[in-house]
Amino acid sequence: MSSARVRDILAPVSDDRIGSELDGRYRIQDKLGAGAMGVVYRGERIGLGRNVAIKFLHEHMATDDGFLTRFAVEAQATGRLQHPNCAAVIDFGVVEREPYVVMDLVAGQPLRDLLDDERLSAGRALGIMRQILAGLAHAHEQGITHRDIKPDNIMVESGVAFGDQVCILDFGLAKVRESATGLTVGMVVGTPNYMAPEQTLAQPVDERTDVYAAGIVLFEMLTGEKPFRADTTPEILRMQRETPPPRLASFAGEGVFSDELEYVVARALAKAPAQRFHSATAFAQALDEVPEMAARAATPTPLPVALEPTAPRQTPIPGQSHVSVSAPTALVDAAASDASRLHPRQPTSNQAAHAPGNRGAIPGKRWMLIGGGGLLALIVLALAITSASDAPATDDGTASLVDPSEIEIEAPSGTEQLEEKLEEKLAEARALTATERTTEARALLEKLRGEHREVAEVHYLLGQVYFETLWVKDGLAAFEDAIELNPAYSRDPAFIDSVVYGLANDRYHKAVAHFLTRRVGAAARPAVAEMAENYHRREVRTRASRLLRRLPK
Incomplete structure (x- = not known):
């Protein structure tokens, strides 16, 4: 359905909601925007004066019992998220067959707007990505996979004193790794430019799916360009499955980024999930070892830490033979230190x-x-x-x-x-x-x-x-x-x-x-x-x- 059609469907309902009370607990103040699953409003918790964001499921979706079930499962799942880099779910319910979820109102601007306005430095891009990976690591610990990581779902509040503060929005596409759900297997869900290969085939997903999407976001923050571009959605999906990712240098020029960073991005964008970092934490650890991260840190360069204990650093990535980035020596040597970390x-x-x-x-x-x-x-x-x-x-x-x-x-x-x-x-x-x-x-x-x-x-x-x-x-x-x-x-x-x-x-x-x-x-x-x-x-x-x-x- 086109965005214009969505706006036509939602316009009269949105006008009626503004100024009304929801379930006797919230007052709806104004409309903030609309997404694939619903409309978001600014609201206030009555009696407390707390500003919140209230998301309603689209009316045409709310008539589908399958979507209602999915909404309830996702709301309960995201209610387990308690992390400063994840938008917290405060409340949810259904009023007159209108499902809603109440979240913290997050300040700042979408990362998409930030990328449209300026070219980020490598240090700033890595700092933002570290926080994205922090939020994902927490979600994955709760058994939640986001499935739609993209700049539009990432809020960045910039400040001179404290730097960028990042928050991931819309875990509404989350797939909970519990046998009781099983609601989205066999259905392609996500945004084509940021979809992992397994998503394009409607295959089961896990945290490595989010690692892939985060890798694309990092590529875009560093170069200002998406790694895969085409005129049609089917062609983009084909490229996600078959086309090896380009090197950062192909957009930014040789010598702009270190070989270590090239390697980390290439690994995050591996076609096979088994060839990627096995977790957001492992991805974050790898970023900690690149020279660009050390350069942005105010404290001395940290000691090397292994990316993950079992994956060989120089294993070729299938279908990516042209990416001439071998694992840097520092990262290979770091593997030897893994056994000592947190070891009794x-x-x-x-x-x-x-x-x-x-x-x-x-x-x-x-x-x-x-x-x-x-x-x-x-x-x-x-x-x-x-x-x-x-x-x-x-x-x-x-x-x-x-x-x-x-x-x-x-x-x-x-x-x-x-x-x-x-x-x-x-x-x-x-x-x-x-x-x-x-x-x-x-x-x-x-x-x-x-x-x-x-x-x-x-x-x-x-x-x-x-x-x-x-x-x-x-x-x-x-x-x-x-x-x-x-x-x-x-x-x-x-x-x-x-x-x-x-x-x-x-x-x-x-x-x-x-x-x-x-x-x-x-x-x-x-x-x-x-x-x-x-x-x-x-x-x-x-x-x-x-x-x-x-x-x-």
């Missing part, structure tokens, strides 16, 4: 296997910035921080850093000898975490928590997984339980590192600060001081500085 340290002879020190580190540490909106995924390579009260003082009275392996941490009383089966399960959980299979690790640890609530390490490992998957509130609760069972965890470097990074969470930073003040105290000072000095967002540095003044010395 072997306990010393005077430490039980479940003592806090077993998740140790090597000197130095790495921050993987996941979202400018306020959350970050933790990839802890190392840390050498201990309690300021225990560390030797320097001339200026501050605590000096010591090797974490030298910290004496007692084993929790009453659990020195864990059952062999539990030991095996804990080892399995650590291995899953080390290979970024966090969903499986979380499920295993949550099961163990129900069976072994008396074991501190179960709560500790679960808290680490929660923080790594950006579930800060749940992470704090798990760490609280760990400390109750074994107060020594409050001095564990990896534990402190995880909690301190939670200060970047815009929703729970106050709870994080309270936890650090009440439960950790002076031991948190070095990590908080580092965040106050080096974190890339000014408001987070301010939070850390304020907390530093409250922490005991």
Whole structure:
């Protein structure tokens, strides 16, 4: 149906809705726009004055019971999204056979408008993409695939002080990976210019479908052009399936972009899902290694991190032999470091296997910035921080850093000898975490928590997984339980590192600060001081500085 026809159908209904109340809870103020599935209005929560966006399903769709079912499933699915880079669903319902969903009203402009107005620098494009991938990583953790990532569905709020803040809109085309849905298999859904090959064939999709679309968005941000252009939709769909993606240099010129970035984009746009990055997180990690990302960072260049542990870096991509970009040496070498990330340290002879020190580190540490909106995924390579009260003082009275392996941490009383089966399960959980299979690790640890609530390490490992998957509130609760069972965890470097990074969470930073003040105290000072000095967002540095003044010395 043409856009003109849609406007003709919707115009009288839209006029009637403006100024009316919805379900006694919302007042509709004005129309914001229309999309493939519905019309969006600006609204207000009656009694609270909260601005919201209200989306109604198109009237001609609402008569179809299949679409109504799909709408309800999608609304419930997107209600699980709680991330600053994802538009939050507040409410949904059906009034007189008119389904609606209420979302946060997101400020800014569509990325499409930004791309139409100006050519983005490589650094800015990568910063925006990191936040897009952050939102997608969170959605994928909830079992949600967006299926229609494109510049029109990405809002960017620009600010001189804090930089770009990105939010993904319209998870209304989401496919939930649950057997109870199965609503969109066999139906082509999406936007042709950003469709993955499997979408054009109406095949099942997963997070790698979003990786492909994000790769096209990144290509467009970097070059100002879409990789596949044609006069007809069928030809664009054919190119998505069969035509190898061009190099960035074919649009921008040789030498403008690094070989590392060429490789990352080419891999994201691989025709076969198995040849792409297996997740948004892996895509983001790869971007962290390119020179363009290091150049935009205010902090020193991060240590290399493997893109993903199982995929060979120089495996040719089928149908892309003309893309003469081999995996750069830095990315190949990075694979060797993957096993060390988030890997448990072997306990010393005077430490039980479940003592806090077993998740140790090597000197130095790495921050993987996941979202400018306020959350970050933790990839802890190392840390050498201990309690300021225990560390030797320097001339200026501050605590000096010591090797974490030298910290004496007692084993929790009453659990020195864990059952062999539990030991095996804990080892399995650590291995899953080390290979970024966090969903499986979380499920295993949550099961163990129900069976072994008396074991501190179960709560500790679960808290680490929660923080790594950006579930800060749940992470704090798990760490609280760990400390109750074994107060020594409050001095564990990896534990402190995880909690301190939670200060970047815009929703729970106050709870994080309270936890650090009440439960950790002076031991948190070095990590908080580092965040106050080096974190890339000014408001987070301010939070850390304020907390530093409250922490005991």
